[in-house]
Amino acid sequence: MAPLKNNSVGGTTLHTCQTCRRTIPYRIYAVIHIFGIVALMYHHVHSLLTADKTLITSLLLLSDVVLAFMWATSAALRCNPVHRSEYPERYVAKPVEDFPKLDVFICTADPYKEPPIMVANTALSVMAYDYPSDKISVYVSDDGGSSLTFFALMEAAKFSKHWLPFCKRNNIQDRSPEVYFSSKSHSWSDEAQNLKVMYEDMKCRVEHVVESGKVEAEFITCDEYRGVFDLWTHKFTRHDHATIIQVLQNSETDMDETKDYTMPNLIYVSREKSKVSPHHFKAGALNTLLRVSAVLTNSPVILTLDCDMYSNDPTTPIRALCYLTDTQIKSTLGFVQFPQKFQGISKNDIYACEYKRLFDINMVGFDGLMGPNHVGTGCFFNRRVFYGPPSSLIFSDIDELSPNQTAHKSINAKDVLELAHNVAGCVYEHNTNWGSKIGFRYGSLVEDYYTGYKLHCEGWRSVFCSPKRAAFCGDVPKSLIDVVSQQKRWAIGLLEVSLSKYSPITYGVKSMGLLTGVGYCQYAFWAFWSIPLIIYGLLPQLALLYGVSIFPKASDSWFWLYIVLFMGAYTQDLLDFVLEGGTSGGWWNDQRMWMIRGFTSFFFGFIEFTLKTLNLSTHGFNLTSKTNDDAEQSKRYEQEIFDFGNSSSMFLPMTIAAVVNLIAFVWGLYGLFAWGERLVLELMLASFAVVNCLPIYEAMVLRKDDGKLPKNICFLAGIFAFAFIVAGYFALK
Numbered sequence: 001m002a003p004l005k006n007n008s009v010g011g012t013t014l015h016t017c018q019t020c021r022r023t024i025p026y027r028i029y030a031v032i033h034i035f036g037i038v039a040l041m042y043h044h045v046h047s048l049l050t051a052d053k054t055l056i057t058s059l060l061l062l063s064d065v066v067l068a069f070m071w072a073t074s075a076a077l078r079c080n081p082v083h084r085s086e087y088p089e090r091y092v093a094k095p096v097e098d099f100p101k102l103d104v105f106i107c108t109a110d111p112y113k114e115p116p117i118m119v120a121n122t123a124l125s126v127m128a129y130d131y132p133s134d135k136i137s138v139y140v141s142d143d144g145g146s147s148l149t150f151f152a153l154m155e156a157a158k159f160s161k162h163w164l165p166f167c168k169r170n171n172i173q174d175r176s177p178e179v180y181f182s183s184k185s186h187s188w189s190d191e192a193q194n195l196k197v198m199y200e201d202m203k204c205r206v207e208h209v210v211e212s213g214k215v216e217a218e219f220i221t222c223d224e225y226r227g228v229f230d231l232w233t234h235k236f237t238r239h240d241h242a243t244i245i246q247v248l249q250n251s252e253t254d255m256d257e258t259k260d261y262t263m264p265n266l267i268y269v270s271r272e273k274s275k276v277s278p279h280h281f282k283a284g285a286l287n288t289l290l291r292v293s294a295v296l297t298n299s300p301v302i303l304t305l306d307c308d309m310y311s312n313d314p315t316t317p318i319r320a321l322c323y324l325t326d327t328q329i330k331s332t333l334g335f336v337q338f339p340q341k342f343q344g345i346s347k348n349d350i351y352a353c354e355y356k357r358l359f360d361i362n363m364v365g366f367d368g369l370m371g372p373n374h375v376g377t378g379c380f381f382n383r384r385v386f387y388g389p390p391s392s393l394i395f396s397d398i399d400e401l402s403p404n405q406t407a408h409k410s411i412n413a414k415d416v417l418e419l420a421h422n423v424a425g426c427v428y429e430h431n432t433n434w435g436s437k438i439g440f441r442y443g444s445l446v447e448d449y450y451t452g453y454k455l456h457c458e459g460w461r462s463v464f465c466s467p468k469r470a471a472f473c474g475d476v477p478k479s480l481i482d483v484v485s486q487q488k489r490w491a492i493g494l495l496e497v498s499l500s501k502y503s504p505i506t507y508g509v510k511s512m513g514l515l516t517g518v519g520y521c522q523y524a525f526w527a528f529w530s531i532p533l534i535i536y537g538l539l540p541q542l543a544l545l546y547g548v549s550i551f552p553k554a555s556d557s558w559f560w561l562y563i564v565l566f567m568g569a570y571t572q573d574l575l576d577f578v579l580e581g582g583t584s585g586g587w588w589n590d591q592r593m594w595m596i597r598g599f600t601s602f603f604f605g606f607i608e609f610t611l612k613t614l615n616l617s618t619h620g621f622n623l624t625s626k627t628n629d630d631a632e633q634s635k636r637y638e639q640e641i642f643d644f645g646n647s648s649s650m651f652l653p654m655t656i657a658a659v660v661n662l663i664a665f666v667w668g669l670y671g672l673f674a675w676g677e678r679l680v681l682e683l684m685l686a687s688f689a690v691v692n693c694l695p696i697y698e699a700m701v702l703r704k705d706d707g708k709l710p711k712n713i714c715f716l717a718g719i720f721a722f723a724f725i726v727a728g729y730f731a732l733k
């Protein structure tokens with residue numbers, strides 16, 4: 001039996017940690033695989049020195065070096081995977097005064113891609129936590145600077161006065177009203193029925209306002225806020241406007257309708273924007289919230305959420321506290337990360353949007369080392385973590401922002417709000433440590449990864465908390481172009497880290513040790529997957545077409561080395577997947593998407609990153625859309641039919657590779673008789689690719705719906721494939 005570690009707080013065990021049973025066999029296999037890799041490298045170097053196919057061998061060597069490195073990064077994360085459990089019911093036994101204050105940050109940036117009613121639901125779901133309400137403050141950062149979002153939150157505040165007591169009295173589990181009212185599984189009480197009507201009304205108003213694009217005077221029912229809407233003058237644009245901070249609900253004064261419950265704070269924040277000051281996207285928004293909340297409430301615990309990530313379990317904060325209040329680990333524990341879970345994923349997760357490796361498998365691996373990396377949402381932070389290493393506090397520019405300060409004034413006090421406006425200004429960060437040494441870190445489009453990484457480098461630790469009932473649920477893109485575009489943004493952001501002076505391979509390994517540092521490399525060098533994928537996706541196929549053998553033939557003993565390494569790596573990937581609760585169907589789609597990403601997100605990410613580095617273009621944070629009005633498209637997603645219906649050039653390289661593989665496969669089958677066992681490996685590879693590409697062929701020729709591959713892409717792919725094969729003649733013959 002694996003060792004079980006107990007951690008107790010004041011005599012009660014609040015959490016335990018258990019090493020996974022797969023650890024020992026994984027370590028043994030790692031040794032075998034390493035020998036295999038060394039042998040393969042020897043084989044390549046040997047043929048480089050003796051044979052005359054220098055170009056081909058160098059390309060193969062390059063691919064295999066990348067593959068071996070990527071394997072090593074996952075091996076690092078397989079060295080000590082752990083599973084944790086926590087016991088929130090034991091925490092609740094403590095007196096109420098012991099609950100620390102909690103600030104919740106919710107980010108939104110565009111009322112059309114992120115519907116305000118969704119933002120309102122997310123806010124409501126956390127406001128209704130099973131936690132002393134007067135200790136919760138919810139801050140919504142609106143980078144879209146939209147009165148529509150403000151309106152939705154104003155409505156949410158009103159509705160919460162009915163919703164919170166209802167949830168608490170009836171111990172409702174789904175505290176996002178949208179989720180609760182769309183569930184078919186319960187019979188409605190009268191009270192619930194009334195609330196449902198109230199919710200539908202509110203939703204209707206919010207959606208109407210969004211549709212009409214403005215908040216008409218008759219919709220503003222709270223006189224208090226009438227003046228606030230006047231701030232949205234005709235000069236106001238989302239890229240250029242003054243700060244708006246508005247307390248929509250105040251725990252000092254607001255009670256529910258029955259006067260039994262205190263309401264939590266709800267604060268709307270839209271930071272100042274100006275075309276001449278960089279705003280650093282989400283990282284900038286979060287840093288503004290860090291400062292504004294420091295002035296208003298300065299809670300020691302902070303939860304960050306994306307606006308689509310609603311709370312799915314009201315006990316979540318207590319779970320996080322099981323770790324954050326543990327005196328044995330508290331002084332270096334920076335954050336408690338929950339996995340990202342998603343709603344409405346198709347049965348076998350056709351676009352691999354669950355990101356099992358990212359959000360489950362690797363997290364468990366990191367957890368046995370320094371702790372999981374930060375994934376942007378669903379994370380409880382110790383406020384102190386943003387102000388320098390555990391051992392040396394970096395003081396902020398003004399005392400009010402210090403993490404040790406208690407905010408004792410009313411959040412509606414004039415001077416408090418004045419200061420809050422001041423720290424939300426767009427020039428506030430000039431010549432300060434914000435973004436470099438304190439707060440969320442700037443310089444990468446994946447601010448979450450980068451910030452978590454820098455915190456670990458400073459010596460902070462983290463904990464992965466993954467309860468059975470998902471703590472948070474969010475949205476994933478449900479069309480292929482959205483999926484690959486999102487991951488292109490990630491790939492670019494990761495390149496910004498891997499090719500900087502803070503690269504995990506150098507700086508990271510030095511500061512965090514070998515295993516964690518190398519583990520971080522798997523993400524950092526994500527885009528590098530495209531190198532072996534493209535080479536293996538095209539080179540052996542050309543070889544097959546021209547009857548040139550580039551791999552050992554079947555009677556050669558080196559042949560078996562290839563088989564063992566391939567099977568070993570794939571089997572272990574499948575095992576990881578299944579052991580962390582996945583299905584084999586899901587795994588198949590996951591590995592297919594990995595290939596697709598190699599030819600789309602990673603490839604184009606590389607190109608865009610290079611253009612940006614050469615100052616030839618700029619890239620921003622392209623928000624993922626959380627709406628889908630296309631019923632046909634949703635249906636295809638449900639039925640797991642690939643959706644290419646967008647003539648994006650992103651799909652071109654992938655289609656070219658699919659065509660080349662098909663031609664090579666057919667030719668290779670025919671050639672099997674002519675060449676015998678000489679090209680077996682090449683043929684096996686092409687057939688594996690062809691099986692993976694089946695949906696692409698189908699989308700090229702068989703389908704008639706809007707999701708098929710556009711004609712121009714097919715046509716261009718044909719031409720390029722032809723040109724490529726002709727060019728191959730000169731390279732190979």
Ligand SMILES: O=c1ccn([C@@H]2O[C@H](COP(=O)(O)OP(=O)(O)O[C@H]3O[C@H](CO)[C@@H](O)[C@H](O)[C@H]3O)[C@@H](O)[C@H]2O)c(=O)[nH]1
Pocket residue numbers: 107108109110114141143280281282285305306307308375376377445446447448486489490493621622623624625
């Ligand atoms: O200028 C911006 C841009 C984005 N956001 C917010 O950032 C969040 C994430 O944006 P989304 O379009 O959903 O990106 P995803 O790729 O789905 O997000 C993943 O990747 C991001 C980094 O690229 C992380 O920040 C996220 O937490 C992580 O879930 C959303 O709440 C946005 O409102 C802002 O507040 N300001």
Ligand SMILES: [Mn+2]
Pocket residue numbers: 306308475624
């Ligand atoms: Mn998202």
